[in-house]
Amino acid sequence: MAQKDQMTEVIPEQLPASLARPEGQGRVVSLLHRLGHHPPQVLLLEGATPRDRLVMGLYWAALLNCPGSDPPCLGCSVCRQIQGLAFRDLHVFSGMEEAIKIDGVRHIRAGMGQRPDHGRMRVILFHQAQELTPSAANSLLKAMEEPLPGNVFVLLAPLRSWLLPTLVSRSQVLTLSRSSDRRSDHEQVGEWQKRLTGFWRTGRGLFEHTAKKGEVSRTLVQEIVTACQQALGEAMQGEEDGEMSQLMVQSLDVQGLTTLDRVLHKAHQALNLQTTPALVLDWVGVQGWSLVGGSNAFQ
Numbered sequence: 428m429a430q431k432d433q434m435t436e437v438i439p440e441q442l443p444a445s446l447a448r449p450e451g452q453g454r455v456v457s458l459l460h461r462l463g464h465h466p467p468q469v470l471l472l473e474g475a476t477p478r479d480r481l482v483m484g485l486y487w488a489a490l491l492n493c494p495g496s497d498p499p500c501l502g503c504s505v506c507r508q509i510q511g512l513a514f515r516d517l518h519v520f521s522g523m524e525e526a527i528k529i530d531g532v533r534h535i536r537a538g539m540g541q542r543p544d545h546g547r548m549r550v551i552l553f554h555q556a557q558e559l560t561p562s563a564a565n566s567l568l569k570a571m572e573e574p575l576p577g578n579v580f581v582l583l584a585p586l587r588s589w590l591l592p593t594l595v596s597r598s599q600v601l602t603l604s605r606s607s608d609r610r611s612d613h614e615q616v617g618e619w620q621k622r623l624t625g626f627w628r629t630g631r632g633l634f635e636h637t638a639k640k641g642e643v644s645r646t647l648v649q650e651i652v653t654a655c656q657q658a659l660g661e662a663m664q665g666e667e668d669g670e671m672s673q674l675m676v677q678s679l680d681v682q683g684l685t686t687l688d689r690v691l692h693k694a695h696q697a698l699n700l701q702t703t704p705a706l707v708l709d710w711v712g713v714q715g716w717s718l719v720g721g722s723n724a725f726q
Contacts, residue, residue: 471582471598480583492546516546522558529562556582557589585653624671627715637705648704678719
């Protein structure tokens with residue numbers, strides 16, 4: 428992976444071989460092109476997978492900085508540099524491996540008063556923005572309260588509800604759909620959701636899978652927990668679109684749903700602290716089973 432400078436953290440996730448028009452996201456791409464004429468100070472992209480959100484965030488950076496007559500051309504030196512995270516006016520902070528801390532946010536704030544080095548806009552992108560520490564999030568809020576021309580922020584997160592409401596209130600929010608080229612990954616996550624749902628009902632059918640060496644990676648467990656949170660969001664709205672959300676609606680009251688929300692948030696925190704992914708998934712299973720069974724284990 429490319430690393431631009433000391434202000435940009437390496438993203439331990441495979442980037443696309445080339446920057447391209449995101450597939451299956453026509454509605455969002457169209458909206459981005461409309462917004463490109465007068466970019467919002469803060470763009471929040473939610474939904475889909477971490478990789479989908481990252482690809483769309485980079486597309487937005489290219490749209491704002493490509494010198495072509497119909498940006499982004501996706502082939503010029505600027506677009507190629509953005510794709511490789513080597514563009515000097517692109518600053519990427521990643522929460523994939525650990526929390527996003529205040530030092531990096533302070534560093535970038537110090538340079539925001541200067542004009543962009545090469546492009547039209549300086550793009551400051553937070554990948555997995557839900558991993559901002561409280562101090563980093565507050566520092567980011569201060570930067571947003573004192574907007575300077577030539578700077579835009581991009582927040583990438585599974586759900587807007589994972590971020591501080593004050594961050595969301597300052598953002599233009601767009602929701603991505605699940606892209607077809609990630610269907611196999613979605614099917615794998617869906618299979619794990621079924622296992623979790625079954626375990627929450629019966630207390631069986633999970634550990635024999637997580638016990639297999641190499642069966643679950645950190646990234647996979649992150650996506651499984653994210654999918655559970657999306658099902659929880661549906662349940663909180665009274666929707667029963669899937670087996671998991673249906674079980675939540677039928678088995679949990681408002682307090683139970685809120686407790687499960689805390690459990691899933693703690694699971695993400697544990698992954699960021701390098702806890703063994705299989706153990707995190709086992710813990711989510713046990714805690715969900717305790718909740719659905721009416722236990723007071725969370726009190």
